[in-house]
Amino acid sequence: MSKILIIEDDAAFGQMLQKFLTKKEYKVAISYNAEDAKQKFNDDNFDLVLTDLRLPNYDGIKLLADIKDINFKTPVIVMTGYAEVSSAVHAMKKGAFDYISKPFTPEEIVMVIANALKHKVESNIQNEPQTNKPDNSPKPSTSSISGVSEASKKLQEYIKLVAPTDMSILITGESGTGKEVTAKAIHDQSKRHGHNFIAVDCGAIPKEIATSEFFGHIKGSFTGAIEDKIGHFEAANGGTLFLDEIGNLSYENQIQLLRALQERKIKRVGSTKEIAVDLRLITATNEDLSEAVANGTFREDLYHRINEFSIEIPSLQERFEDLLLFADYFLDKANSALDKAVKGFSDEVISIFRKYHWPGNLRELQNIIKRAVLLTPGTLIEANVLPKELFEPNKNIADANFSKDAYEKEQILRALKETNFNKSKAAKLLQITRKTLYNKISFYNLDL
Numbered sequence: 001m002s003k004i005l006i007i008e009d010d011a012a013f014g015q016m017l018q019k020f021l022t023k024k025e026y027k028v029a030i031s032y033n034a035e036d037a038k039q040k041f042n043d044d045n046f047d048l049v050l051t052d053l054r055l056p057n058y059d060g061i062k063l064l065a066d067i068k069d070i071n072f073k074t075p076v077i078v079m080t081g082y083a084e085v086s087s088a089v090h091a092m093k094k095g096a097f098d099y100i101s102k103p104f105t106p107e108e109i110v111m112v113i114a115n116a117l118k119h120k121v122e123s124n125i126q127n128e129p130q131t132n133k134p135d136n137s138p139k140p141s142t143s144s145i146s147g148v149s150e151a152s153k154k155l156q157e158y159i160k161l162v163a164p165t166d167m168s169i170l171i172t173g174e175s176g177t178g179k180e181v182t183a184k185a186i187h188d189q190s191k192r193h194g195h196n197f198i199a200v201d202c203g204a205i206p207k208e209i210a211t212s213e214f215f216g217h218i219k220g221s222f223t224g225a226i227e228d229k230i231g232h233f234e235a236a237n238g239g240t241l242f243l244d245e246i247g248n249l250s251y252e253n254q255i256q257l258l259r260a261l262q263e264r265k266i267k268r269v270g271s272t273k274e275i276a277v278d279l280r281l282i283t284a285t286n287e288d289l290s291e292a293v294a295n296g297t298f299r300e301d302l303y304h305r306i307n308e309f310s311i312e313i314p315s316l317q318e319r320f321e322d323l324l325l326f327a328d329y330f331l332d333k334a335n336s337a338l339d340k341a342v343k344g345f346s347d348e349v350i351s352i353f354r355k356y357h358w359p360g361n362l363r364e365l366q367n368i369i370k371r372a373v374l375l376t377p378g379t380l381i382e383a384n385v386l387p388k389e390l391f392e393p394n395k396n397i398a399d400a401n402f403s404k405d406a407y408e409k410e411q412i413l414r415a416l417k418e419t420n421f422n423k424s425k426a427a428k429l430l431q432i433t434r435k436t437l438y439n440k441i442s443f444y445n446l447d448l
């Protein structure tokens with residue numbers, strides 16, 4: 001029988017929930033304040049914690065951190081008011097497993113709990129064999145976050161799937177979507193993580209020196225070669241070589257690269273000595289390489305060699321539900337970089353962020369937030385520190401979006417009416433997650 005700890009200052013609601021979950025065959029304890037909750041959590045083994053984010057005299061996020069400090073494996077579900085999606089997202093960033101907005105239906109809470117408990121069992125099974133070898137296990141990347149949208153979850157699945165293999169990965173996606181971050185995550189989760197991750201922007205290397213940049217040179221081999229130099233291939237030996245903007249390589253360099261990959265050996269410029277290299281290749285492009293192959297500007301044999309598996313990174317628009325999560329993350333990052341203590345975004349800014357189309361994706365979001373943090377005198381980012389492009393309608397897609405939005409809104413309302421406003425059922429009908437539905441209801445300002 002799974003044990004649940006409810007932390008809820010509203011005694012009547014807490015007791016009702018306790019009673020309901022007990023009927024569902026859970027063993028349920030309840031705390032009405034943070035101190036008691038920590039005590040109980042310390043003294044007993046709980047399989048799951050269900051906590052309100054707003055507690056008297058205690059910050060819910062701090063309590064979440066305290067719980068994670070005691071036992072980071074226990075999944076925590078946070079309960080929030082409907083308007084507090086951004087705090088829920090913040091909580092998830094700090095390690096909460098899921099969130100549920102009040103008021104919720106009995107089916108919803110049962111589903112969320114069952115899902116969290118299932119995940120706990122699965123992750124315990126995965127963790128078991130690794131307990132005695134902490135140092136050899138791949139480290140998760142710490143300088144990035146995963147996102148909660150379906151597109152992000154799929155991306156994480158792919159990363160997890162391909163990381164342990166030695167397959168060559170081609171990462172595609174618009175500029176600023178996180179291709180390099182993804183390549184690094186694959187490296188960090190691979191068995192090569194103890195070796196170098198070398199990132200090279202092929203677009204930034206002049207054609208004349210590309211060979212020496214990739215393979216190194218020996219002193220005196222050409223004018224300017226004043227000392228021996230190792231190239232990127234050797235530097236990445238044992239680890240991962242990430243070639244960004246691979247489509248920019250000259251035809252000659254493409255041949256050299258293909259040869260090095262096939263033979264797994266290189267020669268420094270000016271040397272006859274062959275050097276064995278053992279590396280994993282990850283490449284990225286924001287152009288359509290198959291088109292370049294069709295046009296004859298990119299070698300087909302190299303294309304197949306680098307494309308044993310391809311991963312497409314979603315644009316920020318395609319990961320709409322991640323927007324606030326990333327915004328929060330970049331806010332923290334900007335605060336530390338600029339030594340500021342800006343706490344959040346005004347409602348108006350959040351609404352502007354949600355309406356903007358983010359052509360520069362995560363990089364643009366990050367830059368805008370950093371600039372806004374710098375310009376913000378107080379604790380909240382207000383609309384007056386945002387650049388003007390955020391206020392301009394996106395002319396290219398305005399019409400398309402209008403009709404798409406109107407259609408989507410109508411579909412949501414129809415599904416809600418059809419299910420008598422049961423959000424879980426409506427989400428199922430629409431074939432989206434409950435969270436996506438909540439986000440869309442809030443995005444379209446549906447007054448339910």
Ligand SMILES: Nc1ncnc2c1ncn2[C@@H]1O[C@H](COP(=O)(O)OP(=O)(O)OP(=O)(O)O)[C@@H](O)[C@H]1O
Pocket residue numbers: 143144145146173174175176177178179180181182244286329362363366
């Ligand atoms: N998952 C993530 N978590 C945190 N930050 C991210 C994430 N993905 C991207 N970023 C940030 O967004 C910015 C752009 O990421 P990155 O350089 O990986 O994009 P890219 O697709 O390789 O860009 P380009 O096409 O211009 O080379 C970086 O500053 C990176 O730190």
